[in-house]
Amino acid sequence: MKKELSISAIKDGTVIDHIPSNATLKVADILDLKGIRGIISIATNLTSKTMGKKGLVKISGKDLTKEEVDKIALIAPNATVNIINNYNVKKKIKVTIPLVINKIIKCSNPNCIINNEEISTKFYVLNKDPLKVKCHYCERNMDKEDISLL
Protein backbone atom coordinates (compact mmCIF):
# COMPACT_ATOMS: atom_id res chain seq x y z
CA MET A 1 0.00 0.00 0.00
CA LYS A 2 1.32 3.42 -0.86
CA LYS A 3 2.29 5.45 2.20
CA GLU A 4 0.36 8.68 2.32
CA LEU A 5 1.96 11.83 3.64
CA SER A 6 0.00 13.53 6.42
CA ILE A 7 1.14 16.93 5.26
CA SER A 8 2.38 17.78 1.84
CA ALA A 9 5.97 18.48 0.81
CA ILE A 10 7.20 22.03 0.35
CA LYS A 11 9.25 23.40 -2.52
CA ASP A 12 11.44 25.90 -0.66
CA GLY A 13 11.59 26.63 3.04
CA THR A 14 12.23 24.93 6.37
CA VAL A 15 11.02 21.72 7.96
CA ILE A 16 11.46 21.24 11.68
CA ASP A 17 11.22 17.56 12.49
CA HIS A 18 11.52 15.33 15.58
CA ILE A 19 9.77 17.76 17.90
CA PRO A 20 8.27 16.12 20.99
CA SER A 21 4.49 16.11 20.35
CA ASN A 22 3.70 18.24 23.37
CA ALA A 23 6.20 20.92 22.27
CA THR A 24 5.03 21.31 18.66
CA LEU A 25 2.73 24.28 19.19
CA LYS A 26 5.35 25.96 21.36
CA VAL A 27 7.93 25.63 18.57
CA ALA A 28 5.48 27.18 16.09
CA ASP A 29 4.78 29.91 18.60
CA ILE A 30 8.40 31.05 19.03
CA LEU A 31 9.01 31.37 15.28
CA ASP A 32 8.28 34.68 13.70
CA LEU A 33 5.57 33.50 11.33
CA LYS A 34 3.80 36.80 10.86
CA GLY A 35 3.91 37.93 7.28
CA ILE A 36 4.83 34.51 5.84
CA ARG A 37 2.86 34.19 2.63
CA GLY A 38 3.62 30.55 1.85
CA ILE A 39 1.94 27.49 3.32
CA ILE A 40 2.61 26.74 6.98
CA SER A 41 1.80 23.21 8.14
CA ILE A 42 1.83 22.19 11.77
CA ALA A 43 1.28 18.54 12.61
CA THR A 44 1.48 16.76 15.90
CA ASN A 45 1.04 13.21 17.27
CA LEU A 46 2.53 11.76 14.07
CA THR A 47 3.87 8.22 14.37
CA SER A 48 7.63 8.05 14.72
CA LYS A 49 9.88 4.97 14.80
CA THR A 50 12.33 6.56 17.20
CA MET A 51 10.11 8.82 19.27
CA GLY A 52 6.74 7.03 19.32
CA LYS A 53 4.88 10.28 18.66
CA LYS A 54 6.38 13.43 17.20
CA GLY A 55 5.56 16.84 15.86
CA LEU A 56 6.50 18.58 12.61
CA VAL A 57 6.44 22.19 11.40
CA LYS A 58 6.82 23.07 7.70
CA ILE A 59 7.15 26.65 6.57
CA SER A 60 7.32 27.63 2.92
CA GLY A 61 9.58 30.53 2.11
CA LYS A 62 11.30 31.01 5.45
CA ASP A 63 14.88 30.54 6.63
CA LEU A 64 15.44 30.40 10.38
CA THR A 65 17.76 32.80 12.16
CA LYS A 66 20.41 31.48 14.59
CA GLU A 67 18.36 32.87 17.46
CA GLU A 68 15.31 30.90 16.30
CA VAL A 69 17.35 27.68 15.99
CA ASP A 70 18.74 28.23 19.52
CA LYS A 71 15.23 28.80 20.85
CA ILE A 72 14.07 25.53 19.28
CA ALA A 73 17.01 23.76 20.94
CA LEU A 74 15.79 24.90 24.35
CA ILE A 75 12.26 23.53 23.79
CA ALA A 76 13.06 20.55 21.59
CA PRO A 77 16.71 19.56 22.10
CA ASN A 78 16.48 16.59 19.70
CA ALA A 79 14.77 18.40 16.83
CA THR A 80 16.25 18.54 13.33
CA VAL A 81 15.96 21.53 11.03
CA ASN A 82 15.89 20.73 7.30
CA ILE A 83 16.47 23.44 4.76
CA ILE A 84 14.47 22.59 1.65
CA ASN A 85 15.44 23.74 -1.82
CA ASN A 86 13.41 22.71 -4.85
CA TYR A 87 11.79 19.82 -2.91
CA ASN A 88 15.21 18.48 -1.83
CA VAL A 89 16.85 18.62 1.59
CA LYS A 90 19.72 21.02 1.00
CA LYS A 91 20.97 21.00 4.57
CA LYS A 92 20.10 19.11 7.75
CA ILE A 93 20.88 20.83 11.04
CA LYS A 94 20.77 19.00 14.36
CA VAL A 95 19.87 21.68 16.87
CA THR A 96 22.23 22.08 19.80
CA ILE A 97 22.00 24.12 22.96
CA PRO A 98 24.74 26.76 22.71
CA LEU A 99 27.24 27.32 25.56
CA VAL A 100 26.12 30.92 25.84
CA ILE A 101 22.48 31.86 25.30
CA ASN A 102 22.04 35.45 24.17
CA LYS A 103 18.77 37.38 24.14
CA ILE A 104 16.27 34.53 24.07
CA ILE A 105 15.50 33.70 27.71
CA LYS A 106 14.29 35.75 30.64
CA CYS A 107 15.93 35.95 34.05
CA SER A 108 13.56 34.64 36.70
CA ASN A 109 15.08 36.93 39.36
CA PRO A 110 12.90 40.06 39.66
CA ASN A 111 15.83 41.88 41.31
CA CYS A 112 18.14 41.27 38.36
CA ILE A 113 19.25 44.40 36.55
CA ILE A 114 18.16 42.94 33.19
CA ASN A 115 14.53 43.03 34.33
CA ASN A 116 14.93 46.72 35.12
CA GLU A 117 17.02 48.19 32.27
CA GLU A 118 16.75 47.75 28.53
CA ILE A 119 19.60 45.35 27.90
CA SER A 120 19.92 41.98 26.22
CA THR A 121 19.95 38.92 28.45
CA LYS A 122 22.90 36.56 28.53
CA PHE A 123 23.13 33.14 30.17
CA TYR A 124 25.86 30.54 30.51
CA VAL A 125 24.79 26.92 30.10
CA LEU A 126 25.98 24.93 33.13
CA ASN A 127 24.25 21.72 32.14
CA LYS A 128 22.43 20.74 28.94
CA ASP A 129 20.32 17.86 30.20
CA PRO A 130 18.54 18.72 32.43
CA LEU A 131 19.01 22.30 31.35
CA LYS A 132 20.64 24.56 33.95
CA VAL A 133 21.83 28.08 33.18
CA LYS A 134 23.49 30.95 35.04
CA CYS A 135 22.63 34.61 34.50
CA HIS A 136 25.65 36.65 33.36
CA TYR A 137 24.42 39.62 35.42
CA CYS A 138 22.87 38.47 38.72
CA GLU A 139 24.80 35.13 38.75
CA ARG A 140 21.68 33.18 39.75
CA ASN A 141 21.29 29.62 38.53
CA MET A 142 18.04 28.65 36.85
CA ASP A 143 16.73 25.13 36.30
CA LYS A 144 14.58 24.08 33.36
CA GLU A 145 11.32 24.76 35.25
CA ASP A 146 12.39 28.38 35.96
CA ILE A 147 13.35 29.12 32.37
CA SER A 148 10.97 31.08 30.19
CA LEU A 149 11.49 32.54 26.75
CA LEU A 150 11.44 36.23 25.96
Add this chain to the structure above:
Amino acid sequence: MNFENRDIISIHDFSKQELLYILKISKLMEKNPNPNLLNNKILATLFFEPSTRTRLSFLSAMEQLGGKVMGFATAGMTSIKKGETLWDTIKMAQAYADAIVIRHPLEGSARLAAEASSKPIINAGDGANQHPTQTLLDLYTIQKVKGKLDNLHIGMLGDLKYGRTVHSLTTALSHFNPKFYFIAPQALQMPQTYLDELKEKKIKFFTTANLMKVSKKLDILYVTRIQKERFADPVEYEKYKGVYKLDTKLLPHIKKDLKIMHPLPRVDEIDKSLDDTQHAVYFEQAANGIHVRKALLSLVLGRIK
Protein backbone atom coordinates in the same frame (compact mmCIF):
# COMPACT_ATOMS: atom_id res chain seq x y z
CA MET B 1 50.11 39.89 37.62
CA ASN B 2 48.59 42.97 36.01
CA PHE B 3 45.31 44.29 37.38
CA GLU B 4 45.41 47.65 35.62
CA ASN B 5 41.96 48.65 34.39
CA ARG B 6 40.44 45.41 35.66
CA ASP B 7 36.90 45.38 37.07
CA ILE B 8 36.31 43.92 40.53
CA ILE B 9 32.78 42.56 40.16
CA SER B 10 32.47 39.05 41.56
CA ILE B 11 34.66 36.74 43.60
CA HIS B 12 33.92 34.11 40.93
CA ASP B 13 36.14 36.06 38.53
CA PHE B 14 39.32 35.46 40.55
CA SER B 15 41.71 32.51 40.64
CA LYS B 16 43.39 31.36 43.84
CA GLN B 17 46.68 32.98 42.73
CA GLU B 18 44.94 36.28 42.05
CA LEU B 19 43.26 36.26 45.46
CA LEU B 20 46.59 35.56 47.17
CA TYR B 21 48.26 38.34 45.17
CA ILE B 22 45.65 40.89 46.28
CA LEU B 23 46.15 39.78 49.90
CA LYS B 24 49.91 40.19 49.49
CA ILE B 25 49.50 43.75 48.21
CA SER B 26 47.03 44.47 51.05
CA LYS B 27 49.73 43.47 53.53
CA LEU B 28 52.20 45.82 51.84
CA MET B 29 49.60 48.59 52.12
CA GLU B 30 49.21 47.95 55.82
CA LYS B 31 52.98 48.25 56.32
CA ASN B 32 53.69 51.27 54.08
CA PRO B 33 51.61 54.46 54.15
CA ASN B 34 52.31 55.47 50.48
CA PRO B 35 50.70 58.95 50.83
CA ASN B 36 51.30 59.99 47.21
CA LEU B 37 50.62 56.74 45.38
CA LEU B 38 47.30 57.85 43.87
CA ASN B 39 48.14 61.51 43.26
CA ASN B 40 46.06 63.00 40.44
CA LYS B 41 43.62 60.09 40.45
CA ILE B 42 39.89 60.61 41.00
CA LEU B 43 37.51 57.99 42.33
CA ALA B 44 33.74 58.27 41.83
CA THR B 45 31.69 56.59 44.55
CA LEU B 46 28.16 55.95 43.34
CA PHE B 47 26.10 54.66 46.25
CA PHE B 48 22.51 54.05 45.19
CA GLU B 49 21.93 52.32 48.52
CA PRO B 50 23.08 53.35 52.00
CA SER B 51 26.38 52.13 53.41
CA THR B 52 28.58 53.24 56.29
CA ARG B 53 31.71 51.10 56.46
CA THR B 54 32.19 50.39 52.80
CA ARG B 55 31.73 53.96 51.60
CA LEU B 56 33.81 55.52 54.36
CA SER B 57 36.63 53.03 53.97
CA PHE B 58 36.82 53.64 50.20
CA LEU B 59 36.88 57.39 50.86
CA SER B 60 39.56 57.02 53.50
CA ALA B 61 41.64 54.58 51.41
CA MET B 62 41.65 56.92 48.43
CA GLU B 63 42.49 60.02 50.46
CA GLN B 64 45.23 58.28 52.44
CA LEU B 65 46.89 57.45 49.12
CA GLY B 66 46.68 61.03 47.88
CA GLY B 67 43.74 60.58 45.52
CA LYS B 68 40.49 62.54 45.31
CA VAL B 69 36.92 61.33 45.71
CA MET B 70 33.60 62.53 44.34
CA GLY B 71 30.18 60.95 44.34
CA PHE B 72 26.85 60.55 46.09
CA ALA B 73 25.66 58.53 49.07
CA THR B 74 21.99 58.12 48.18
CA ALA B 75 20.22 57.98 44.83
CA GLY B 76 17.69 60.59 46.00
CA MET B 77 19.79 63.60 45.00
CA THR B 78 20.69 62.45 41.50
CA SER B 79 19.20 62.26 38.02
CA ILE B 80 18.13 58.68 38.81
CA LYS B 81 15.06 60.42 40.26
CA LYS B 82 14.45 61.86 36.80
CA GLY B 83 14.50 58.36 35.32
CA GLU B 84 18.11 58.18 34.12
CA THR B 85 19.21 54.61 33.47
CA LEU B 86 22.18 53.06 35.25
CA TRP B 87 23.88 52.69 31.86
CA ASP B 88 23.68 56.44 31.21
CA THR B 89 24.74 57.35 34.76
CA ILE B 90 27.89 55.24 34.37
CA LYS B 91 28.63 56.60 30.89
CA MET B 92 28.55 60.07 32.42
CA ALA B 93 30.57 59.22 35.56
CA GLN B 94 33.39 57.52 33.64
CA ALA B 95 34.11 60.79 31.90
CA TYR B 96 34.77 62.49 35.26
CA ALA B 97 36.73 59.82 37.17
CA ASP B 98 39.59 57.32 36.81
CA ALA B 99 37.73 54.54 38.63
CA ILE B 100 34.18 53.99 39.90
CA VAL B 101 32.92 52.28 43.03
CA ILE B 102 29.26 51.32 42.83
CA ARG B 103 26.70 50.00 45.31
CA HIS B 104 23.26 49.33 43.88
CA PRO B 105 20.18 47.45 45.12
CA LEU B 106 19.76 45.42 41.92
CA GLU B 107 21.73 42.23 41.31
CA GLY B 108 23.99 42.36 38.27
CA SER B 109 24.16 46.17 38.32
CA ALA B 110 27.93 46.20 38.79
CA ARG B 111 28.44 43.82 35.83
CA LEU B 112 26.32 46.09 33.67
CA ALA B 113 28.26 49.14 34.91
CA ALA B 114 31.50 47.43 33.89
CA GLU B 115 30.11 46.93 30.38
CA ALA B 116 29.13 50.59 30.17
CA SER B 117 32.46 51.90 31.44
CA SER B 118 35.96 51.93 29.99
CA LYS B 119 37.28 52.85 33.45
CA PRO B 120 37.59 50.13 36.12
CA ILE B 121 34.46 49.40 38.17
CA ILE B 122 34.61 48.12 41.74
CA ASN B 123 31.46 46.45 43.04
CA ALA B 124 30.65 47.57 46.58
CA GLY B 125 27.54 45.38 46.72
CA ASP B 126 24.90 44.53 44.10
CA GLY B 127 21.70 43.55 45.90
CA ALA B 128 21.94 40.09 47.40
CA ASN B 129 24.55 38.99 44.87
CA GLN B 130 28.21 39.98 45.44
CA HIS B 131 30.35 42.20 47.62
CA PRO B 132 33.86 41.15 46.60
CA THR B 133 35.81 43.74 48.60
CA GLN B 134 34.09 42.45 51.77
CA THR B 135 35.10 38.91 50.84
CA LEU B 136 38.70 39.98 50.27
CA LEU B 137 38.87 41.75 53.63
CA ASP B 138 37.37 38.66 55.26
CA LEU B 139 40.08 36.51 53.67
CA TYR B 140 42.73 39.03 54.69
CA THR B 141 41.47 38.96 58.29
CA ILE B 142 41.43 35.16 58.44
CA GLN B 143 44.95 34.98 57.03
CA LYS B 144 46.12 37.60 59.53
CA VAL B 145 44.55 36.15 62.68
CA LYS B 146 45.16 32.48 61.87
CA GLY B 147 48.45 32.85 60.02
CA LYS B 148 47.09 30.78 57.15
CA LEU B 149 44.06 30.13 54.96
CA ASP B 150 44.48 26.42 54.34
CA ASN B 151 42.74 23.52 56.12
CA LEU B 152 40.63 25.59 58.53
CA HIS B 153 37.36 24.61 60.20
CA ILE B 154 35.03 27.46 59.38
CA GLY B 155 31.65 27.96 61.06
CA MET B 156 29.10 30.29 59.48
CA LEU B 157 26.16 31.28 61.61
CA GLY B 158 22.95 33.26 61.17
CA ASP B 159 21.23 34.17 57.93
CA LEU B 160 22.98 31.91 55.45
CA LYS B 161 20.10 32.02 52.97
CA TYR B 162 20.09 35.72 52.14
CA GLY B 163 23.57 36.73 53.37
CA ARG B 164 25.73 37.59 50.37
CA THR B 165 28.89 37.78 52.51
CA VAL B 166 28.66 34.13 53.51
CA HIS B 167 27.95 33.04 49.94
CA SER B 168 30.98 34.85 48.49
CA LEU B 169 33.23 33.83 51.37
CA THR B 170 32.24 30.19 50.91
CA THR B 171 33.22 30.42 47.23
CA ALA B 172 36.52 32.15 48.02
CA LEU B 173 37.52 29.81 50.84
CA SER B 174 36.78 26.80 48.65
CA HIS B 175 40.24 27.32 47.13
CA PHE B 176 41.84 26.51 50.50
CA ASN B 177 40.54 23.07 51.48
CA PRO B 178 38.30 24.15 54.38
CA LYS B 179 35.70 22.19 56.31
CA PHE B 180 32.47 24.20 56.64
CA TYR B 181 29.89 24.11 59.43
CA PHE B 182 26.71 25.94 58.37
CA ILE B 183 24.75 26.85 61.50
CA ALA B 184 21.26 28.24 60.85
CA PRO B 185 17.56 27.42 61.29
CA GLN B 186 16.43 25.20 58.41
CA ALA B 187 14.58 28.08 56.71
CA LEU B 188 17.74 30.24 56.64
CA GLN B 189 20.23 27.51 55.74
CA MET B 190 22.82 27.80 52.98
CA PRO B 191 21.06 27.56 49.57
CA GLN B 192 21.27 24.22 47.82
CA THR B 193 23.18 25.75 44.87
CA TYR B 194 26.16 26.47 47.14
CA LEU B 195 25.99 23.06 48.81
CA ASP B 196 25.96 21.45 45.36
CA GLU B 197 29.02 23.48 44.37
CA LEU B 198 30.86 22.27 47.48
CA LYS B 199 29.92 18.67 46.73
CA GLU B 200 31.29 19.06 43.21
CA LYS B 201 34.55 20.42 44.60
CA LYS B 202 34.64 17.59 47.18
CA ILE B 203 34.70 20.04 50.09
CA LYS B 204 33.33 18.75 53.37
CA PHE B 205 30.46 20.55 55.05
CA PHE B 206 28.01 19.97 57.87
CA THR B 207 24.66 21.72 58.42
CA THR B 208 22.98 22.16 61.80
CA ALA B 209 20.77 24.59 63.70
CA ASN B 210 22.67 23.95 66.94
CA LEU B 211 25.94 25.85 67.44
CA MET B 212 26.87 23.79 70.53
CA LYS B 213 26.96 20.66 68.42
CA VAL B 214 29.99 21.92 66.47
CA SER B 215 31.42 24.85 68.49
CA LYS B 216 34.45 22.93 69.83
CA LYS B 217 35.68 22.11 66.33
CA LEU B 218 35.80 25.65 64.94
CA ASP B 219 38.85 27.80 64.10
CA ILE B 220 36.71 30.67 62.77
CA LEU B 221 33.10 31.51 63.58
CA TYR B 222 31.66 33.94 61.03
CA VAL B 223 28.46 35.43 62.46
CA THR B 224 25.89 37.27 60.33
CA ARG B 225 22.89 39.40 61.13
CA ILE B 226 19.37 38.23 60.32
CA GLN B 227 18.70 40.90 57.69
CA LYS B 228 15.27 42.45 58.12
CA GLU B 229 15.46 44.16 54.71
CA ARG B 230 15.77 40.83 52.85
CA PHE B 231 12.51 39.38 54.24
CA ALA B 232 9.42 39.99 52.11
CA ASP B 233 7.19 38.95 55.01
CA PRO B 234 7.74 40.76 58.37
CA VAL B 235 6.12 37.84 60.23
CA GLU B 236 8.89 35.58 58.94
CA TYR B 237 11.50 38.05 60.18
CA GLU B 238 9.94 38.16 63.67
CA LYS B 239 10.18 34.38 63.79
CA TYR B 240 13.94 34.34 63.28
CA LYS B 241 15.30 37.57 64.73
CA GLY B 242 17.29 36.96 67.87
CA VAL B 243 17.53 33.22 67.24
CA TYR B 244 21.29 33.30 68.02
CA LYS B 245 22.72 35.53 70.76
CA LEU B 246 26.35 34.81 71.50
CA ASP B 247 27.74 35.88 74.87
CA THR B 248 30.36 34.75 77.40
CA LYS B 249 28.36 31.57 78.12
CA LEU B 250 29.81 30.35 74.84
CA LEU B 251 33.42 30.52 76.09
CA PRO B 252 33.67 27.08 77.79
CA HIS B 253 32.45 25.48 74.55
CA ILE B 254 35.00 26.84 72.09
CA LYS B 255 38.70 26.43 71.27
CA LYS B 256 41.06 28.90 72.94
CA ASP B 257 42.15 30.27 69.57
CA LEU B 258 38.71 30.48 67.95
CA LYS B 259 38.24 33.86 66.26
CA ILE B 260 34.77 35.36 65.93
CA MET B 261 34.14 37.49 62.82
CA HIS B 262 31.13 39.57 61.75
CA PRO B 263 30.73 41.79 58.66
CA LEU B 264 28.84 44.36 60.83
CA PRO B 265 26.50 46.02 61.57
CA ARG B 266 25.40 43.70 64.36
CA VAL B 267 22.03 43.85 66.08
CA ASP B 268 22.01 41.49 69.06
CA GLU B 269 23.68 38.35 67.70
CA ILE B 270 27.00 39.10 69.45
CA ASP B 271 26.79 40.52 72.96
CA LYS B 272 29.16 43.38 73.89
CA SER B 273 30.58 41.18 76.66
CA LEU B 274 32.49 39.26 73.98
CA ASP B 275 34.11 42.41 72.52
CA ASP B 276 37.02 42.43 74.96
CA THR B 277 37.82 38.74 74.69
CA GLN B 278 40.69 37.37 72.60
CA HIS B 279 38.09 35.80 70.32
CA ALA B 280 36.54 39.00 68.96
CA VAL B 281 38.15 40.21 65.72
CA TYR B 282 35.16 41.95 64.10
CA PHE B 283 36.38 45.52 64.63
CA GLU B 284 39.84 44.58 63.42
CA GLN B 285 38.10 42.97 60.44
CA ALA B 286 36.34 46.27 59.61
CA ALA B 287 39.65 48.11 59.96
CA ASN B 288 41.30 45.67 57.54
CA GLY B 289 38.89 46.87 54.87
CA ILE B 290 41.03 49.91 54.36
CA HIS B 291 44.21 47.94 53.52
CA VAL B 292 42.37 45.74 51.05
CA ARG B 293 40.62 48.69 49.38
CA LYS B 294 43.91 50.59 49.14
CA ALA B 295 45.42 47.55 47.45
CA LEU B 296 42.54 47.20 44.99
CA LEU B 297 42.51 50.90 44.08
CA SER B 298 46.27 50.93 43.51
CA LEU B 299 46.09 47.78 41.41
CA VAL B 300 43.18 48.74 39.14
CA LEU B 301 44.56 52.26 38.70
CA GLY B 302 47.86 50.74 37.57
CA ARG B 303 50.05 52.31 40.25
CA ILE B 304 51.08 48.90 41.56
CA LYS B 305 51.89 46.14 39.10
